[in-house]
Amino acid sequence: MSSDIPHSQAPQPSGLLSKRVAMNWLGVLPFFVFALLFLLLPTADLMIGAFQNADGHFTLSNLRGLFEANVLDAYWMSFKISATSAVCGGILGSMLAWAVVMGKLPAWIRPTLMTFSGVASNFAGVPLAFAFLATLGRMGLVTILLKTLFGVNLYATGFSILSFVGLALTYLYFQIPLMVLIVTPALDGLKNEWREACDCLGGTPFQYWRYVALPILWPSITGAMLLLFANAFGAVATAYALTGSSLNIVPILLFAQIRGDVLHNPNLGYAMALGMILITGVANLGYMLLRSRSEQRCA
Numbered sequence: 001m002s003s004d005i006p007h008s009q010a011p012q013p014s015g016l017l018s019k020r021v022a023m024n025w026l027g028v029l030p031f032f033v034f035a036l037l038f039l040l041l042p043t044a045d046l047m048i049g050a051f052q053n054a055d056g057h058f059t060l061s062n063l064r065g066l067f068e069a070n071v072l073d074a075y076w077m078s079f080k081i082s083a084t085s086a087v088c089g090g091i092l093g094s095m096l097a098w099a100v101v102m103g104k105l106p107a108w109i110r111p112t113l114m115t116f117s118g119v120a121s122n123f124a125g126v127p128l129a130f131a132f133l134a135t136l137g138r139m140g141l142v143t144i145l146l147k148t149l150f151g152v153n154l155y156a157t158g159f160s161i162l163s164f165v166g167l168a169l170t171y172l173y174f175q176i177p178l179m180v181l182i183v184t185p186a187l188d189g190l191k192n193e194w195r196e197a198c199d200c201l202g203g204t205p206f207q208y209w210r211y212v213a214l215p216i217l218w219p220s221i222t223g224a225m226l227l228l229f230a231n232a233f234g235a236v237a238t239a240y241a242l243t244g245s246s247l248n249i250v251p252i253l254l255f256a257q258i259r260g261d262v263l264h265n266p267n268l269g270y271a272m273a274l275g276m277i278l279i280t281g282v283a284n285l286g287y288m289l290l291r292s293r294s295e296q297r298c299a
Helices: 012-052 061-066 070-103 109-120 126-136 141-149 164-188 192-200 206-233 238-241 249-259 266-298
Strands: none
Touching: 012 266, 061 266, 070 109, 070 164, 070 249, 109 238, 109 249, 126 141, 126 238, 164 206, 164 238, 164 249, 192 206, 206 266, 238 249, 249 266
């Protein structure tokens, strides 16, 4: 008489089961090692250094230094740049994602856009800064073409690639693709039955988006914008390579505190880094909570 228990559900020896569990943990061991060496230990070192003076003694002067005028101005400037690039990148990225998912475009456009987004979302630092200087700098390609072909002097209008607008525009290069990658799965999660039910009840496309689609999508869109904010707030290589010290933002000021000759105060830099960690941590926590809420709605 054959057993009614499927082979995959048959009881396994305890030794074999424990061995499989050990192998499963072995698979994720590199992740835990990486997180320990490059996330937890550096964060702990920053936290300790933020409460020490140059002699290694406990002090709160570094935290008081965060309320100095130039430091507060740097945090406010970083907040404005990050918020601007997050909101603009979120809106434009959502529109691009909607176009490739629901816009009835040729089939080849979606994989092309997704491939480009995967590359562009990780393109930053010195190469990105050089690309924008070569494009929109005073002698950049687009700047020269506008002046030669249309008689438009871009820099006569007050624009500068080294300004607040220029840095925010540069950040959009990787913010928009990142938004596309995050929002596209949420748009794919909208079920056709919901649209059909709205149509059967006499609803208009506006009513469908107003009362059905947007209430479902807003946690994903808002959470993605929070992630974009954290992504821009912690960016240092692009800002430093593009603007140098012409903009007073937190990453550049922090770099000057730790590595500079004039503003050299590493422990104040640790305190500034701790403040950045707290701000980006809150933004990432908000993203995870909103993402969890979005997944529950689409389940």
